Every structure is written in C-alpha cells, then in structure tokens.
Amino acid sequence: IIRHIRDRQNIQPVYKLVDTCAAEFEASTPYYYSTYETPFASLPSSSGRGQGEGTLIGQGASASTTRPHPNPLPAGEGTGTEDEIRLTDKAKVIIIGGGPNRIGQGIEFDYCCVHAAFAMRELGYESVMINSNPETVSTDYDTSDLLFFEPLTHEDVLNICERLNGKPFDKDAHSSGLVKGVIVQLGGQTPLNLARGLHDAGVPIIGTSIDMLEAAGDREKFRSLVEEVGLKQPQNGIARSIDGARKIAAEIGYPVLVRPSFVLGGRAMEIVSDEDQLNHYMAIAVKQEGDNPILIDKFLDHATEVDVDCIADYSPLPSGGKGRSVICGVMEHIEEAGIHSGDSACALPPYSLSKEMVQRLKENTHKLAKALRVRGLMNVQYAIKDNEIYLIEVNPRASRTIPFVGKATGIPWASHAAKVMAGKSLDELGVHEQPDPKHVSVKEVVFPFSKFPGVDIILGPEMRSTGEVMGIDYDFASAFAKSQIAAGASLPTKGSVYISVNANDKKDVVEIARQYESCGLKIIATGGTHDVLIKAGIKSERINKLAEGRPNIRDAIKNGQIQMIINTPTKKGPATDEGKIRSMAVSNKVTILTTLTAARAAGLAIANLQKHGWSVRPLQDYHKA
CATH class of the missing domain: 3.30.1490.20 (ATP-grasp fold, A domain)
Incomplete structure (x- = not known):
C-alpha cells in the first residue's frame, strides 16, 4: 500500500555515491546507498564503475548513456539535489546477497554470490551486487561492477531493480529493459524470501522457477512430487x-x-x-x-545422513527442451541423523557407504532435479537406515556445502551454476559427471562455545556452528585428523580418555574403548560405563561423578589428567552434572566428543597419527592426481 501511495505521489529514492578515494581523484569503484529527496536530476554518466567492454550473450557491447528513472520526478525549484548513480547501456544481472552473517546463513553463501558476480562479468554482463553486510567479500570494492548497500527488503531491492532497468517492468515481457535477470538462489534463505514478490512485480528471476522453489518448501506439494518420483520419506x-x-x-x-x-x-x-x-x-x-x-x-534414530549437491540445466518451462543434471558431490555425515547438517562433519567421497548405495543416491538426485526442472544448484539430504533411503529435504538452491565441494573437487560449481542460470548449458561449459576423487576431504565445523562459558555443547537439529574447516589427504583417517587439528581440537596420542555414555550406547562403546586402548591410551570411566568395560575385558580406571565425592572427574580435568572426553548425554542442560563437565572440558581446552560415530572416527585418526604422522601438500597436487 505504501509503495502505491509513493508511486502516485512520484516519491522515488535517489542513489548517492560513497567516494572510495576520498576526493583525491575520481573513484572508479564507488558504492551506493539510497535516500529520498524532493527533486530528481540524473547526472551525466562518466567513465567509472560499470564502464568496460565485453561481449554479451546475444548482443554486442554498447555505448554508455544516461538512463531516466522509470518514474522520474519533476525538477524542484531552486534546488540542485542529484541522483549520483552511474549507468551504462550494458545488460545487467543482479545478485542478491545473504545480508548479515548469522548462524545458519553465513559466508558459505557469500562465496557463491562472489563467484556469480565474477561469472556474470565473464559473460559480458554488468554484475550488480545488493547486500547489507560490509564484512563480506561480496561487498568488496572489486567484486562487482555496481554495489548497493541496501536493506534486503522487497521495497529496497525492487527500487534498485527498477532504477537499473531504465523503465518499469512489464509482467508479460520479463526480458524488457537492461536488467536481464536477478539471481536469488545463491544467498541463502533471505533472497529466496524476496523471490515471489519480485517475480510478481515483473522482475525476471533467473534459474529454477519460482513455482518449483516454492514447491520444494511446501510440504503438501513436495509430498506429491516425491510420490510421483517414487521415493520414500519418513x-x-x-x-x-x-x-x-x-x-x-x-x-x-x-x-x-x-x-x-x-x-x-x-x-x-x-x-x-x-x-x-x-x-x-x-x-x-x-x-x-x-x-x-x-x-x-x-525421527529416524541411528540413521546415517548424506548430503548430495548437484547442478542442472533444465528449462524452467516444461516445454523448454531437454536438460540434464550432474552430481557435484556426495557427502556422508560423520554424526548420525538428528544433528543439523551444518553442525555435522562430513566426508567426500563417503567413507563407509557401499558403491551400490552411493549410486542409488545419485540416481534419486537425478530424478528430483528433473522433476523440479532445476536450473542451477540443488541440495538433497537423505537418511539411510536398514539399507533404506529416506528423503529428508530438497533445496533447489545453493547449499552451505558448495564451497567445500568446490575445494574438494577442484571445480567452481557456484560459477558454473551462475552461468547456467544466465542461459549457458552444461555441455557448453564442459561440465560432466566426474569419478570420485582419489583423495578424501573432510569438512569439520567450528563452534563458538569457548566464548560462552557455561553453555551446554550438546548438538541437535538446530544449528549452532559459526564456521568450518577442511582436512584433505589420501585416506579418511588422515583427512579427519587434519580437520580436527584445523578446528582447534587436539587428538591425543598418549594420556587418558574419559568415557561416560548413556545406557543406549553402552553396548556400542565397548568396541570404541578397545580401539583407544589399542592406541595405548588409558581409559577412565564412571560407574556404569566402567562396569561394562571391565566385563568386556577392557582395562578401565573408575572415577567418581560430581555427586559421588572427591577426587572426581572435575578434579581430573582441572589437574590435566584427562586429554579427551567421550560423553553421550543422558541429561542435557548447563545445570546438569553432565552439562557442567562438558562446559568444563571446553574451558580447559580438553577435546570432547558427544557422539559415538565421531569417537570412532577420532580413534582411527589417532591410530593413524601414531603410525604415520601427517604431512602437508598443496591443494593443487590432489586435484592433479
């Protein structure tokens, strides 16, 4: 309603230039912000940001000219306020960023936006970045041709789109004007939330269609699609x-x-x-x-979770011709299903799944890409239990794993996806299915728990990590060890391991304790776990819980007698004895593992470090191999 009133009153924003050269000489890389002023007068365009040569798909480069605002305001009397934006006649592609970094939507999506900006420039388009976060690479001075620091709201983004288009959008002819497309798939959920409103205003959204983006998030529509494809959901x-x-x-x-x-x-x-x-x-x-x-x-208990990323070049329209999809990477989570995918370590290629299972996952992903007519990137999350594959979630957009997959495979998937959205085909880009790499890459996450003393560190379905690192080597154990070292966790090759697990895990922890014992590590355990280990023939030293008197586990941690803790929770919360122990481990920089799958992987890594140590190679050497 407010927008319509503004339009009727001819109240339009103007864009002011922030001089990045402090007026010493003409800035060739300024950025812009909007404000409202009474009159509107457009400056003559000059050489600067946005000037340059390039061949566009389907058209040649053209000379720069001054473009009128789609709804120009009448000049005011006796005033000289100006719109300072520098425009050219080059076709433009707008990329909407993710806004402020926060848990769940961070720098991984910014990586994708940056590569999209570079890709559009390669295709001869003028790349335009809209974002509100000065701490990201996407808002660096040389990432895009035009940069707008604006709130990521429907009104502000639409204002920029209209200004750059040179004329109002025609809902029946989305390609008219200078704005040839807007990319919303790469910045996370924030730009996706704007997609429907922009589309309804006539803004050309490129990539997977709005209807399919919404269908993947609508449970009823998605259930019908899954049944149509013949897949199974929980x-x-x-x-x-x-x-x-x-x-x-x-x-x-x-x-x-x-x-x-x-x-x-x-x-x-x-x-x-x-x-x-x-x-x-x-x-x-x-x-x-x-x-x-x-x-x-x-909830599928004790299931293995898998992420699959793919790229596809299907036409958004069913009548738009053939397309195909290519698997970017299949990642097996180290933590079991139930922990958010953004908080789980993962390995590419999968370290324990059979080749037949991986092939089934790939085939299912190809079916989904075709059914959703994906143009760009798609991420699929599966859970595997009792050899059955369950579809958890499908996101026809860039996922937070794309930067990791790109580094692991040596292929710029975000750049390829942006070019596909702009009209290129996978064949034109030379993108084809790749065999599994000979090396193993492990993504590990970084948590902020050291900054929040007293917080219980137990993971669950709500994301808590704030960063990620990567380890790479020719075997899983070495790659996992490197990922832990990069994340700041020590893997002790001598000393003591404290083990305390819940009743459901006592049977499975025996094998893991034996693994650590074979590495020469001393096992220390509380009552119930200690009894189980002794019965299984594993040498274990019993230690008191907090409520059982002193000396107890707290004293052992403070005195440096514990080098690693394996604790699967019985009770959660910072006020519980378990929560206090976990918090104490973080404060004293003692590595703590809260899942048996992570403990098993760490045991393999410790044995490997004891036997082989570890070495460093350039990333490029792995990709050459």
Whole structure:
C-alpha cells in the first residue's frame, strides 16, 4: 500500500555515491546507498564503475548513456539535489546477497554470490551486487561492477531493480529493459524470501522457477512430487494447532522432529520424545509462527545422513527442451541423523557407504532435479537406515556445502551454476559427471562455545556452528585428523580418555574403548560405563561423578589428567552434572566428543597419527592426481 501511495505521489529514492578515494581523484569503484529527496536530476554518466567492454550473450557491447528513472520526478525549484548513480547501456544481472552473517546463513553463501558476480562479468554482463553486510567479500570494492548497500527488503531491492532497468517492468515481457535477470538462489534463505514478490512485480528471476522453489518448501506439494518420483520419506504431517500436532505425533509415533516451515539453519527445530514436550513446543511455535504450518516428521534414530549437491540445466518451462543434471558431490555425515547438517562433519567421497548405495543416491538426485526442472544448484539430504533411503529435504538452491565441494573437487560449481542460470548449458561449459576423487576431504565445523562459558555443547537439529574447516589427504583417517587439528581440537596420542555414555550406547562403546586402548591410551570411566568395560575385558580406571565425592572427574580435568572426553548425554542442560563437565572440558581446552560415530572416527585418526604422522601438500597436487 505504501509503495502505491509513493508511486502516485512520484516519491522515488535517489542513489548517492560513497567516494572510495576520498576526493583525491575520481573513484572508479564507488558504492551506493539510497535516500529520498524532493527533486530528481540524473547526472551525466562518466567513465567509472560499470564502464568496460565485453561481449554479451546475444548482443554486442554498447555505448554508455544516461538512463531516466522509470518514474522520474519533476525538477524542484531552486534546488540542485542529484541522483549520483552511474549507468551504462550494458545488460545487467543482479545478485542478491545473504545480508548479515548469522548462524545458519553465513559466508558459505557469500562465496557463491562472489563467484556469480565474477561469472556474470565473464559473460559480458554488468554484475550488480545488493547486500547489507560490509564484512563480506561480496561487498568488496572489486567484486562487482555496481554495489548497493541496501536493506534486503522487497521495497529496497525492487527500487534498485527498477532504477537499473531504465523503465518499469512489464509482467508479460520479463526480458524488457537492461536488467536481464536477478539471481536469488545463491544467498541463502533471505533472497529466496524476496523471490515471489519480485517475480510478481515483473522482475525476471533467473534459474529454477519460482513455482518449483516454492514447491520444494511446501510440504503438501513436495509430498506429491516425491510420490510421483517414487521415493520414500519418513512418515510426516503438517500441524497448525496443538491438537493437530498431537494427532499427527500419535499416528507417526515418538520421537518426532518438529520445525517451522521456510527456515534456514534448523531454527526452532527440535526432537520431541513425548506429548508433554510436544505441547510445550507447540504452545510457543503457534504464537511465533502465526499461520505458518509446523512440520512434523518421524525421527529416524541411528540413521546415517548424506548430503548430495548437484547442478542442472533444465528449462524452467516444461516445454523448454531437454536438460540434464550432474552430481557435484556426495557427502556422508560423520554424526548420525538428528544433528543439523551444518553442525555435522562430513566426508567426500563417503567413507563407509557401499558403491551400490552411493549410486542409488545419485540416481534419486537425478530424478528430483528433473522433476523440479532445476536450473542451477540443488541440495538433497537423505537418511539411510536398514539399507533404506529416506528423503529428508530438497533445496533447489545453493547449499552451505558448495564451497567445500568446490575445494574438494577442484571445480567452481557456484560459477558454473551462475552461468547456467544466465542461459549457458552444461555441455557448453564442459561440465560432466566426474569419478570420485582419489583423495578424501573432510569438512569439520567450528563452534563458538569457548566464548560462552557455561553453555551446554550438546548438538541437535538446530544449528549452532559459526564456521568450518577442511582436512584433505589420501585416506579418511588422515583427512579427519587434519580437520580436527584445523578446528582447534587436539587428538591425543598418549594420556587418558574419559568415557561416560548413556545406557543406549553402552553396548556400542565397548568396541570404541578397545580401539583407544589399542592406541595405548588409558581409559577412565564412571560407574556404569566402567562396569561394562571391565566385563568386556577392557582395562578401565573408575572415577567418581560430581555427586559421588572427591577426587572426581572435575578434579581430573582441572589437574590435566584427562586429554579427551567421550560423553553421550543422558541429561542435557548447563545445570546438569553432565552439562557442567562438558562446559568444563571446553574451558580447559580438553577435546570432547558427544557422539559415538565421531569417537570412532577420532580413534582411527589417532591410530593413524601414531603410525604415520601427517604431512602437508598443496591443494593443487590432489586435484592433479
């Protein structure tokens, strides 16, 4: 409504230039911000940012001219306020960034936006970046041809699109004007949330169609698509009320995974074990989410999670001709399903899955890319339990794993995807399915827990990590060891390991304890775990819990007698004894592992370090091999 009133009153923003050269000489790389002034007068264009030569797809470069605002304001009397934006006649592609870095949407998406800006320049387009974060590479002075520091809202982005287009958008002719396309797939959830409004205003969104982007996030539409393709999902339902949630959970059976729709980073996602927990969750969620539905899925316990990234060049229109998809990478999570994918370490290629299973995952991904008519990138998350593949989630956009996959394979997937969105085909780019690399790459995450003393570090479906690192070598154990060292975790080759696991894990921890014992590490355990290990023939020293008197585990950690902790939680929260021990481990820089899968991988890495040590090679050497 406000926008329509503004348009009727001819109230339009002007764009002011921030001089990056402090007026010493003409700035060739300025950036812009918007403001509102009474009159409107466009400066003559001059050589500077946005000037340059390049061959466009389907047209030649043209001379720069001054473009009128789509709704120019009448000149005011006796005033000289100006619009300082420098425009050319070159065709433009606008990339919408991710905005402020926060948990769930960070620098991984900025990486994709930067590569898209470079790719558009290679194709002869003028690359335009809209972002509101000065701390990112996408807002560096030389990343794009035009840079706007603006809020990522529908109004502000549409204002820029209209200004750069040179005339109002025609909803029936999306290609008219200078703006040839807007990329929303690379900046995370923020630009995706703007896509529908921009599309309805006539702005040409390039890449996968808006309808398919929304279909992947709409549970009912997506369920129909999954059935059509012939894939399997965990039992699930959609609730809009507490009563509806209770009914669905009773039909599916606890535990269930509950979450709002259309969120990134697992925000407000929770594993619920009983009706009391569900009632508490829904009472908060219904207030916060309003009319947005709550998604409820059967939680697959002890399942292996897998991420698959792919690129495709299907036409958004069913009648648009043939296309194909190419798998970028298949990543096996080291932590089991239930921990957010952004918080889980992962290996590329998979370190424990059979070739047949990996091939099935690839085939399923190809089917989904074709069904969604993906043009650009797509990420699919699967869970594998009892040799069955369950589809968890599909995102027809860039995922946070794309930078990792690019470094692991040596292929600039984000750049290729941007060029595909702009009209290139995979054949033209020479992109084809690659065999698994001979080396192994392991992505590990970095957490901010050392900055928040007293916080319980237990992971779950809501993302908590703030960074990631990568280890690479010719075997999984060496690559995992490097990833831990890069993340700041020490892998002790001598000393003591404290083990305390919940009842469900006591059977499986025996094998892991034996693994550490064979490495010459001393095993220290609390009562229940100690008894299980002794019964299995593993030498273990019993230690008191916090409530059992002193000396106890707290004293051992403070005195430097513990080099590593393996603790799968019985109780969560910073006030519990377990939570205090975990927090103490972080404060004293003792490596702590809270899943058996991570403990098993660390055991392999320690044995490998003891036997071979580790070496460093240039990344390029791995890609040559």
